[in-house]
Amino acid sequence: MGKHLLKVDKDVDEPSNIKWENQDVSNCEFFVRKFISYLLIALILVLSVLFLLAANSLTVTNNCGDTKYTEDSLTGVLATKDKNIIQCFCLQMGLDALKKDDLKEVCEEYLLDSYMPFIMNFFAAFVINFVNNILNFVL
Numbered sequence: 001m002g003k004h005l006l007k008v009d010k011d012v013d014e015p016s017n018i019k020w021e022n023q024d025v026s027n028c029e030f031f032v033r034k035f036i037s038y039l040l041i042a043l044i045l046v047l048s049v050l051f052l053l054a055a056n057s058l059t060v061t062n063n064c065g066d067t068k069y070t071e072d073s074l075t076g077v078l079a080t081k082d083k084n085i086i087q088c089f090c091l092q093m094g095l096d097a098l099k100k101d102d103l104k105e106v107c108e109e110y111l112l113d114s115y116m117p118f119i120m121n122f123f124a125a126f127v128i129n130f131v132n133n134i135l136n137f138v139l
Contacts, residue, residue: 037138044131051124064088071103078106086110 025033069077069089077089090097090107091114097103098111 037135041135044128048124048128052121054120064091068092071100074102074106087114090114 063084064087067088069092071093073089077085080086086106087110090103090110093103093107095111097107
């Protein structure tokens with residue numbers, strides 16, 4: 001007795017907080033598990049960034065200027081066959097254009113193109129938040 005000193009940390013967890021089933025895991029296996037976890041986290045982050053970059057590259061640019069369109073200008077807008085003018089008209093009409101059959105036929109594609117980056121960013125934020133919560137739970 002007395003040959004070896006027992007060193008005790010003051011910040012020791014309660015026995016109920018210890019995952020006893022992990023006591024048999026070797027240092028090498030622990031390192032591999034940790035490495036795979038970090039690799040998966042990095043992969044998810046890279047995919048999320050790529051997803052956000054793709055969403056931002058879809059952002060519709062327009063040169064609408066100060067021109068104001070009303071529903072009555074639909075005939076004139078369609079007569080021009082200028083995609084930029086049709087896009088400006090549809091963006092000014094907004095989502096309400098989808099409620100009216102004559103406008104929906106014209107504006108559905110343009111509105112989808114203009115709102116798709118927002119939808120993709122929202123989805124990416126949701127996925128990132130979901131993965132973050134899962135990782136907080138697991139790790």
